[in-house]
Amino acid sequence: MKLKEINRTAIQSWSPAQHHPVYLAAGTSAQQLDASFSTTASLEIFELDLAEPSLDMKLRGAYSSSHGYHRLAWGPHGMDEEGLPSGVLIAGGENGDVILYDPAKIIAGDSDVVIAQSNKHIGPVRALEVHSFQTNLVASGGNESEIYIWDLNNFGSLMTPGPKTQPLEDISCVAWNRQIQHILASASPSGRTSIWDLRKNDLIIKVSDHSNRMHCSGLEWNPEVATQLVLASEDDRMPVIQIWDLRFTTSPLKVLENHTRGVLAMAWSLADPELLLSCGKDNRILCWNPNTAEVLYELPTSTRWCFDIQWCPRNPAVLSAAAFDGHISVYSIMGGSSQVVSQTQADTISMSFGNMDPFGMGQTLPPLQLPQASPYTITPLKKPPKWIRRPVGASFAFGGKLVSLENIKPSPQHPQQPTAHVVHISQVITETTFLERSAQLQATLAAGSFTDFCQEKIDAAQNEFDKTVWSFLKVNLENDARGKYLELLGYKKEELAAKSAPAAEPTSEPISEHEPEVEPEPEVVPEPSPAPQLSMDGLITQALLTGDFQGAMELCLHDNRMADSIILAIAGGAELLEKTQRKYFTKAPSKITKLISAVVMRDWRDVLQTCELQNWKEALAAVMTYAQPDEFSSLCDLLGCRLEAVEDNTLQAQACLCYICAGNMEKLVSCWTRAQDRHCPLSLQDLVEKVLMLRQAVEQTQKPGPSAGGFLLGERMSQYVSLLASQGSLTTAIAYLPQNTEQVAVQQLRDRLSRALGQQALATAPAPVVQVQPQPPTPFFAPQPTDAQSRQLFTPAQPPMVPQTFQSDPKLLCVCLFLFIFHSHTLSPFQVPANYNPPAPITAPIFSPLGAGDPQPPQPMAPGQAQNQAPYQGPLPMNPGMPKTHGGNVEGAPGAPTADVIQPLQSIPAEKVTKKPIPEEHQVLKNTFEGLIQKCLAAAQTKRKLDDANKRLEALYDKLREQTLSLAIVRGLHNMVQCIESHSYMESLNIHTHIVSSSNFSETSAFMPVLKVVLTQANKLGV
DSSP states (O other): OEEEEEOOOEEEEEOOTTOSSOEEEEEEBTTOOOTTOOOOEEEEEEEOOTTSOSSBOEEEEEEEESSOEEEEEEEOTTTTSSSOTTOEEEEEETTSOEEEEOHHHHHHTOSOOEEEEEOOSSSOOOEEEEOSSOTTEEEEEOSTTOEEEEETTEEEEEEOSSSOOSSOOOOOEEEEOSSOTTEEEEEOTTSOEEEEETTTTEEEEEEOOTTSOOOEEEEEEOSSOTTEEEEEEOOTTSOOEEEEETTBTTSOSEEEOOOSSOEEEEEEOSSOTTOEEEEETTSOEEEEETTTTEEEEEEOOOSSOEEEEEEOSSSTTEEEEEETTSOEEEEETTOEEEOOOHHHHHHHHHHHHTTSOTTSSSOOOOOOOOOOOOOEEEOOOSSOOGGGSOSEEEEEETTTEEEEEEOOOOOTTOTTSOOOOEEEEEEOOOOHHHHHHHHHHHHHHHHTOHHHHHHHHHHHOSSHHHHHHHHHHHHHTSSSHHHHHHHHTTOOHHHHHHHHHHHHHHHHHHHHHTHHHHTHHHHHTTSSOHHHHHHHHHHHHHHHHTTOHHHHHHHHHHTTOHHHHHHHHHHHOHHHHHHHHHHHHHHSOOTTHHHHHHHHHOOHHHHHHHSOGGGHHHHHHHHHHHOOHHHHHHHHHHHHHHHHHSSOHHHHHHHHHHHHHHTOHHHHHHHHHHHSOTTOHHHHHHHHHHHHHHHHHHHHHSOOOOOOOOHHHHHHHHHHHHHHHHTTOHHHHHHTSOSSOOOHHHHHHHHHHHHHTTOOOTTSSOOOOOOOOOOSSOOSOOOOOOSHHHHOOOOOOOOOSSOOOOOOOHHHHHHHHHHHHHHHHSOOTTOOOTTOOOOOOOOSOSSOOTTOOOOOOOOOOOHHHHTTSOOOOSOOOSSTTSOEEETTEEEOOTTOOOTTOOOOSOSSOOOOOOOOOOOGGGHHHHHHHHHHHHHHHHHOSOOGGGTTHHHHTHHHHHHHHHTOSOHHHHHHHHHHHHHHHTTOHHHHHHHHHHHHHHSOHHHHTTTHHHHHHHHHHHHHHTO
């Protein structure tokens, strides 16, 4: 592909490889004329700027000369010194001159640019080359077999390689050997090539073709094999390139035949010895592989001959070609696309005429229109060049393995001989501290010393919060966890008793000592208003005599006779008592009324939702003391969610303690991840240690059963497993993978680990499922609770019936009396009556087949079973024939009649399939979609399109339960829900379209169409 172009008929030379930027020197070619027939000559330097898109090269300097040039050579001599920063440019003139120029001065625009000059040669100097190793030596060739060697340090002294060859003839090429410093080759147009040894100062061998038609126009040494050289023939009768080996000079080693006319120039790449350029009279530039005689690449050229071609020393993919059409073109050997530049040439022609009327017709020339030329693509090389091949290579593999390779350089004497390639596989470990902590955790899991592990973490904690978290986790593994939680929160019963004793003693002694003096006061109080007192008593008496307990209670409350109203409410029944309690708490507010109300009414959820979050410790302590086991976890979750939602980072961190108490691993992961660096291996290790300790606490208090971990927890464990695998701990890593999950990433990671360990992959043909008990360390994810009932960790002691109070306020004495009466006359809903006999579990269908006899009565349960079953407290079902679901079992109502039940037509009962719950983080999807459907049904004129929407969305809910949807789809659905909540239905439809277009059709086809119908209807109705 053409990169740049210079409009000159000139010979060329690139700047040395050490020089930057890259320059190209162009000297007016001797004995050639341009289109203007100008006889002036110049030496110009152009800069190669590949960042510039145009074809023009920037002219950096020019020097006017009195004669043209036959050859240019740019050497790096003097670049290390201050005197010659750009090296030396050597020119061979048409009058036998060898001239040394300073390129830096030409670029700077100085007039004195000639360093030295000599005219020792007879006739024009057509051959020049700088020594590859000793850059101060330059070889030149002229007429009459003249070969001189110049020392740039002492330009006045000349050397010759030996006596002149006979017969005398012109020297067209000279070349220094690329491997042996004292070997020089020269060639003449007659086809004879001479090899000189400078140490012997004599000719050592001659090479010539026996056909006598080999007119040599080019000579190049093999960059790697010291005994091989190539010769080019410019004779149209023999347009070949011959490869000679000086060890076998009887005939060429290879002959490259592809040119149809004579070859004018050659250039052998120093960066890749398998690339040899040649240009000829057939207007072609070919790139050969000399070892195979194959043409690897053909450059697109003009319709004129190229008489000189050179590789760029600094950029091995760039070459330049000088042609007789008056252009020097710069090409890339790597191929690419190129635009035809005919329009540029047409514009140049048009500009030469200007806006004049060339034909005197009174009209200016219209712009020249050329046919639109389409870009064409240049075929790249058939094989990659050596400079982009990997001499060495390395790649990381799964499991922290590093695979490295080294391409050993073949022997120059036997380039075709295959060489051995060695591949090294090594283990790379970068996180040593992480692996040490992981091994410590593994030892703890194997030994079962969880409490000791937590104590070590408490002792090593670097801040108070970490110490508190590990203290909570340790308590979670011990007995009487609630009482120890209270101590961690700062509520110790012994300290409270010690503080309350001094406060209680002064209140009793004055009352006993001064009783005689206080006796007259009750007599003085009723004297000012005896009539109202009697009137109120009379009203209360009348209400009691008529059986109006509610009226009597309200009169007592109005008269602020709290104890009387509570006693009357007890006599009036449970409903009146509850009403009296509420009115009491409304009428007598105090600092602790909210707490007393929660203790009596058991409404802890309202307390947690309305309390000040700065007092979260008090709220959590109250839950520890009074909450029932079935609501304990949900209440702790509620407090944790409120703490996590505030902007205070300190309170957000305390939410972790609430989730530890609740045993909620998923929310613990979410809260901890938000506050820590999720990409730090040690932070991830901290999280896994806490989750595993919490899991052990759950396992100690839970019955084993199948359950899947949360999505976020599975994601973090997968990240932990991947990190372990990257450090080479494959066996340890696979033990931590979640067992009961359908997440695609987890399954893929399990498959990779299994294959890396040499086990059978999980994705093979179906096989019977066998339960295997793993050896310690146990695989992560023993089943995790999903609801409040299954997440409860502890069996707390019953709350005290009479809370202690240590204040002598008379109002609080009434409260104490009320609490005592209330607890004495009410039955706790969690107490089982002595005569209660729980029903036996149903192990057969409720409905009997047609024609069968009466169903057998249920057998009573064993005494041990009755202790583990909670009493039934819900209302009896209205239809005794309908089954009721409890925990996945189908039961009839206890004591429900069976005589009037309508028998079904089928004798085989339908099997009840219990579905797994939707993960908590995805429950908002179901709630939002179902709510939107209900709004549309309520507002729609026609409901046909929405009748089966809920049923069709069950496919989505099933996928959420099984966690088989990809992460991109799940995120898109949550974004749709956010738009629905803000009534942005059009934005939600746009997200819907993006999900459908970017996901797998089989994954979304079951539910995405109905979602679009619902969103369209919602947007249309404006609900």
